[in-house]
Amino acid sequence: MDEVRLPDSGIYAYERVAVDPITFEVIHHRLISISEEQAATLSAISGSPLVNDATDFNTGIFRARGEIVTIGKTVLFHAASVAEMVKHIIADCSLSPGIRPGDMFLVNHPYKGALHAPDFGLVAPAFHGERLIGWVGVCSHQIDVGGVFGTEATEAYQEGMLVPPLRVVENGEFRSDMMAMVLGMSRLPVNMSLDFRGMMAANRVALRRLQETVDQYGIDTVLSVMDGAIDISEKAVRERLRELPDGVYRAQVFLDHDGVQNKLYRIHVEMTKTDDHLTLDFTKSADQAPRFMNCTASGLLAGIRAGMLPILAYDLPWNEGVFRPMKVIAREGSIVSAKFPAPVGQGPIGAMWLVETTVTEVLSKLVASSRKYIGEAQAAPNGGPDTFNLQGQNQYGEPNRGASLDQVYVGGGAYSHRDGLSPQGHRHIPAIRLQNIERAENNTPLLYLFRKFLVDTAGPGRQRGGASVGHGYILHDVDKMDVRFACHCYESPSSLGLYGGYPSACNTRRFSRHSNIRAQIAEGHMPRDMSTLGGELPTFPAKMTKPDLFTKDDVFENGPSAGAGWGDPIDRDPADVADDVRFGMISAAVAHDIYGVVLAGKSGADLKATATRRDGLRAARLTWKAAKTLKNLPGRDAKGEELAIAGDRASIQKIGGQAYFRCECGTCIAPTNENWKDYALQANTTAAELGPRITLHAELEAKRYACPGCGRLHAVEIKLKNEPPLFDCEFKV
Numbered sequence: 001m002d003e004v005r006l007p008d009s010g011i012y013a014y015e016r017v018a019v020d021p022i023t024f025e026v027i028h029h030r031l032i033s034i035s036e037e038q039a040a041t042l043s044a045i046s047g048s049p050l051v052n053d054a055t056d057f058n059t060g061i062f063r064a065r066g067e068i069v070t071i072g073k074t075v076l077f078h079a080a081s082v083a084e085m086v087k088h089i090i091a092d093c094s095l096s097p098g099i100r101p102g103d104m105f106l107v108n109h110p111y112k113g114a115l116h117a118p119d120f121g122l123v124a125p126a127f128h129g130e131r132l133i134g135w136v137g138v139c140s141h142q143i144d145v146g147g148v149f150g151t152e153a154t155e156a157y158q159e160g161m162l163v164p165p166l167r168v169v170e171n172g173e174f175r176s177d178m179m180a181m182v183l184g185m186s187r188l189p190v191n192m193s194l195d196f197r198g199m200m201a202a203n204r205v206a207l208r209r210l211q212e213t214v215d216q217y218g219i220d221t222v223l224s225v226m227d228g229a230i231d232i233s234e235k236a237v238r239e240r241l242r243e244l245p246d247g248v249y250r251a252q253v254f255l256d257h258d259g260v261q262n263k264l265y266r267i268h269v270e271m272t273k274t275d276d277h278l279t280l281d282f283t284k285s286a287d288q289a290p291r292f293m294n295c296t297a298s299g300l301l302a303g304i305r306a307g308m309l310p311i312l313a314y315d316l317p318w319n320e321g322v323f324r325p326m327k328v329i330a331r332e333g334s335i336v337s338a339k340f341p342a343p344v345g346q347g348p349i350g351a352m353w354l355v356e357t358t359v360t361e362v363l364s365k366l367v368a369s370s371r372k373y374i375g376e377a378q379a380a381p382n383g384g385p386d387t388f389n390l391q392g393q394n395q396y397g398e399p400n401r402g403a404s405l406d407q408v409y410v411g412g413g414a415y416s417h418r419d420g421l422s423p424q425g426h427r428h429i430p431a432i433r434l435q436n437i438e439r440a441e442n443n444t445p446l447l448y449l450f451r452k453f454l455v456d457t458a459g460p461g462r463q464r465g466g467a468s469v470g471h472g473y474i475l476h477d478v479d480k481m482d483v484r485f486a487c488h489c490y491e492s493p494s495s496l497g498l499y500g501g502y503p504s505a506c507n508t509r510r511f512s513r514h515s516n517i518r519a520q521i522a523e524g525h526m527p528r529d530m531s532t533l534g535g536e537l538p539t540f541p542a543k544m545t546k547p548d549l550f551t552k553d554d555v556f557e558n559g560p561s562a563g564a565g566w567g568d569p570i571d572r573d574p575a576d577v578a579d580d581v582r583f584g585m586i587s588a589a590v591a592h593d594i595y596g597v598v599l600a601g602k603s604g605a606d607l608k609a610t611a612t613r614r615d616g617l618r619a620a621r622l623t624w625k626a627a628k629t630l631k632n633l634p635g636r637d638a639k640g641e642e643l644a645i646a647g648d649r650a651s652i653q654k655i656g657g658q659a660y661f662r663c664e665c666g667t668c669i670a671p672t673n674e675n676w677k678d679y680a681l682q683a684n685t686t687a688a689e690l691g692p693r694i695t696l697h698a699e700l701e702a703k704r705y706a707c708p709g710c711g712r713l714h715a716v717e718i719k720l721k722n723e724p725p726l727f728d729c730e731f732k733v
Contacts, residue, residue, distance in 0.1 A: 010094070011064045012131035014220045019228065027217055027225040028317070034136075034209045035059045035070045038202040042138060045198030048191055049443050050141045053435035054405045057140035059202060061210070061226075062086050064132050067320040069226045073431035076309060077115055077348055078139040079318075080302040085113030085121045086135050089165040097167055101127045104169035104203060106182065106196075108145065109162045110296050111340045115348045117145045117160035120192075122199040124169070126210055128219050134226070136206035138199040142192055143402045146185040149389070150484055151259025151291050151545050155341040159292065161185040169200060187399050233321030237312055238276035241325060245369050245644040245652075246732040248272050251361035252284075253354050254718070255335070256492040256697055257542035259291035264492060264699055264720070265335050267354040271362040280304060280359065281329040285336045291543075293350030293488070294338035300330055302348075303355025306428035311363045311376050346387075346486060353384045354494060356428060360413075364498060365729055368416070369644040369652075379413035379420070379465060379498045381427035383489030383561035386507040391484070391547060395445040395477035404444070404471075404558075405435045409451075411458050411466025411562035414501060416648045420466030420563035422453065422585070447476035449517075450528045454505075454559055455587050456692050460594045461501030461565020462572045467585050468505070468562040472530065474517055475552045482547035485509060489561045490542035491697040493690070493718050499647035500713030501565030502594065505693030508559035511538055515555050530557050559693065567649065568713040570596040570614045574605035590691060618711035624681035626708060636666030636709060643733040650714060652731050659733050667709030672733065677725040680705040680714060690716070 019027070038059035043052055050056040058078035060071040066086035071079035085107045092112070093099055104124040108114045114121060123137035147153070147160030156162060161182065168178040179196070183189040214222050252268040268284040288294045295303070305323060313322045330337040335351045338344055357380050364377035385407035394400035412424025425432035437448045449472035459465035475481060488494065493503035515535035520527055527533060533555055540548070550556065577597040580586045591597045596617045598609035634640070640653030640662065649664045652672055660668040661676040670679035685702040687694040696702060696718075703725065705715040717725060 012128045012133045014223045017224050038206050041202040041205045042198040046195045062135040076306040076428040077302040080305045082137040084298040088112040092165045102171040105165045106168045109164045110344045118142050124203040138202045144188045153343040159345040230321040233316045234324045241276045248730040249362040251358040253494040254492040255488045258289045259543045269358045277325040279327045285334045288338040288342045292343040292345035294344045295347035295352040297337045299347045299352040300336045303352040307356045307359030379564040379566045380495040382410035383495035386487035389484040390481045392481040406471045409469035410560045411468045413563040414463035414465045414566035419464045422466040445478040446473045457505040457562035459502045459504035459564035460569040462567030465563030465565045468560040470559050472557045480551045483550040484547045486543040491695045495564045497564040500568040504562040504564045506695050510557040512555040574610045578604040621706040621711040624683045628678045633668045663707040665710035672731045675727040
């Protein structure tokens, strides 16, 4: 929401003072440590696996009007969320019931700052005397908030309780009436109560440590450091942007299936970089969906900020200053800025996830235009988790709800200089934890058959994406449970590669009903794959419209999306490809068909045969056709002035007064004022040609674009049929 004005009489008016560099760093790092102590306090008190195993929370300190001073390194989405909650608390509560020392406000309303109903924030004002100086806050995902978490919901009212800013703590103590009301709407009130008490304790610690810092250094000094750190980040980001070329950078992906119909929903961003600021325009994104994959305006900001921080502020304090050079444009009523009461229950792993994906892509292409900053550019992270929700009575006879936490064992996107991590975990959780199997089996009625890297999940490229980990489960100590699956990136690859890199695998799942698993276990055999289990293999849509039954004789295997690739796969070192096959990252078929590597048994790659195979692949590409041709293009030997790079195998060069998109081989493909893809050699590409785990929706097509001079791939695009190729990088040089 827009900046909210507090009465000046309610805010402490301080005088900015000069602080010596050593004292500045000591105070600033103390503020950061306060956020970290908040996190440690919450973890120590909460019994929730979402807090302690999935790190699905965040903490922070904020200035008087909600400006971010510090945020934790857990779920970056939540950092934006709490900042927006503060603004809504100010707007809704300043006059009545008022904002006083000792108060704390609870919020989970998605249209009041939360990302979706399961995300509860507890926020406390910080005062100096009778004047407000800032806020501290915690946001944590809750296992159950009432309502339904699924495709049945057609409006936010059905997705659980909606708590607008509500004063639940007065004079430092919970109000029992408010707590009884909120807890009474959850099926798991004990779990929620523990989390709330952990959140209150975290805020108390933060307030106490903040007061100790003020007592030691003085209020004006502490506030000067807060605002000074914000200014430092803003100045550094603006200076960094000024070093990068002006231009328009575009990215889009498609969210498949709305919970009832297998429709596609476009998430599109057009980022304009001018001098020292960015404008991110999402107006071409689809209208809001009738079901739960939308996100609110708060969710849009969350996705944008999660995309920005690791790329533009990788070495800077993460605070409000990073975002000041940014303007956001979106249509209310679109899938990325839904209008109340549109359902948004899956927003963080739906539209919001793909906002982060598209912002990561355009920012990566921006910094990949600079030799200085290209190392921070990253191909797309995994396409989004496939939620595996079990509902019913667990092995202890208690209500069981919530998703498996194994969704986080996913590969990361590749860089220009190295492969993606295997696994990386979700990109927007830098300090992620991965749950161990024993703890998971203790929390849910599941027995793990295996946890293993899945072959061919990583996106191919000169630098390969990170591979993901798959899991196989059966029920344990219960006979049946209701199960629900819900994902995107099922028939629409949304983890897209850069500069000729391929997308990673789509989400896949395999459900074997009435298998022989119990007989195999009785014989002492624990299968590591599902090929010998027999049984029926039903096919489920990306999102299930109603729960299905999971019985003791059924087996489920998840196959997550992974990290996308960077660069033309046939430029990858054959020895690395052979190692990938040896370690089970890719199959021999993918090594041959996509990487062009001929294996020579256990000794690795046959280099001579591989060179022949790759020459054949390049020759085949040179038979592709271009949509347009230009006469009188400069020759390969023409000398040019480099204006920018376009990844690490192409550049923007000025020759004879005209700027061209130029391949590393010297071929000028197109002038920069036109879409270079129109002049590249291009080929329609089947899902199988992209990899064995790729599926394409009936309305989508894949295209590969290659240099007319050398046959090197410069892009792999997933787009709607009959639409022109996306003009992804429009340099203004």
